[in-house]
Amino acid sequence: MGVLDRIKGFTRPDEAMHQLESALAPENRIRVPLYANEKLIGDTFAQRVPNVVQMLTGGELTLEVGAGYMSFASAKATKKATASQTIAITPMVQVLMLQDGAAQDGSLVDLAERPGRPGDGLLTFGGPGKIVGRDTPLPAVPECGLSPDLAERLQGKRLEQEQWMDLNDGPRGTFVWLAEGAGPLASIASLRHAELGLLASYAPQPPFGILGLYEGAINELTMVAPLMVWHHAGGAI
Numbered sequence: 534m535g536v537l538d539r540i541k542g543f544t545r546p547d548e549a550m551h552q553l554e555s556a557l558a559p560e561n562r563i564r565v566p567l568y569a570n571e572k573l574i575g576d577t578f579a580q581r582v583p584n585v586v587q588m589l590t591g592g593e594l595t596l597e598v599g600a601g602y603m604s605f606a607s608a609k610a611t612k613k614a615t616a617s618q619t620i621a622i623t624p625m626v627q628v629l630m631l632q633d634g635a636a637q638d639g640s641l642v643d644l645a646e647r648p649g650r651p652g653d654g655l656l657t658f659g660g661p662g663k664i665v666g667r668d669t670p671l672p673a674v675p676e677c678g679l680s681p682d683l684a685e686r687l688q689g690k691r692l693e694q695e696q697w698m699d700l701n702d703g704p705r706g707t708f709v710w711l712a713e714g715a716g717p718l719a720s721i722a723s724l725r726h727a728e729l730g731l732l733a734s735y736a737p738q739p740p741f742g743i744l745g746l747y748e749g750a751i752n753e754l755t756m757v758a759p760l761m762v763w764h765h766a767g768g769a770i
Contacts, residue, residue, distance in 0.1 A: 564742060565735055567664075568708075568762040569624045570726045577655075577746070577760060578627040581634060628744055628761050631655060645714040649747045649755040656757050659742035659765050662712035666736065667724060671709060678717030679754070686751050691721050698723050708732065710743060710762055720745060720757040735764035 622630075632655065635641035640654025649656050665671055671688040673681040687709070695707055708727065710720040720743060742765045748756040 563766045564625070564763040565731055565766060566625065566728060566761055566763045567732045567735060567741075568722045568727045568759060569628075570723075570760055571624050573746075573758070574624045574627050574631075574760045578622075578631055581631060624761070631760075632657060632744055643714075644712075644718055644755060644757075648714075648716045648750070648753070649757065650750075651747060653747045655744060655760075656747055656755075657742070657744050658712055658714050658718060658757075659740060660712060660714070661739045662710060662718075662741040663739070664732070664736040664741070665709045665711065667706035667708060674711055676713070677711040678713040679711055679719070683717060683751060683754050687719055687754065690751070690756075694721050698725070701725075708736070710741060710757075710759070712741065712743075717754040718757060719751075719754055720748075720759045720762065722759050722762060731764070738764060740765045 632641060635655040638654075642649055642653045642656050644656055644658040645660065661676070663674055663677055671679070671684045671691065673679055673684045679687070691707055691709060698705070698707070705724045707721050707723055710718075710722060712718045742763045743757060743759055744761050745757040745759040748758040750756060
């Protein structure tokens with residue numbers, strides 16, 4: 534059950550806010566973000582937020598989103614209890630809301646269950662994987678379903694993307710996330726959006742999680758345009 538599903542079980546704004554803040558607290562955090570494309574997260578959230586709000590509105594607890602903040606209020610509030618509880622909508626909160634909302638409306642695709650395809654909503658995966666760092670040519674990675682031929686073709690696509698990225702403000706490079714779900718999976722992630730200290734610490738330590746958009750395919754390999762890549766420490770939010 535996602536954290537927003539659990540929030541819907543509360544009837545008081547302060548209880549809902551406490552549940553959300555507890556899930557996001559550093560001591561309880563089970564997702565350590567290694568990469569977050571805040572612009573792409575924000576754009577995706579802006580397009581999908583009406584569906585997410587509708588998902589959480591209509592019961593005893595309502596949700597309002599606007600101006601970078603999320604407010605909970607009781608729909609059955611008395612004059613004595615009309616104050617809402619408000620929290621800033623960080624990229625992590627946006628990702629949680631996007632993932633929970635897509636899971637409920639059927640547009641979330643778990644890449645462990647089937648490969649991605651054009652027309653999909655949000656793509657997600659959590660589990661064993663590998664991160665290949667900057668300036669490291671992609672090797673064949675049998676445990677991720679990456680054959681020598683797929684590795685060569687993926688490396689070519691990576692170099693092509695880096696050339697476009699470098700036109701912006703100079704070279705920074707990419708890392709590549711690899712995993713195998715229903716088929717081989719890959720994501721090319723710009724280091725502009727990476728948490729370099731966390732990446733250095735956690736990149737050798739799967740499991741990893743990802744939430745992203747369908748980018749394309751190379752034969753049987755699904756390419757994911759990443760919103761967020763994280764080290765998955767356990768539990769489920």
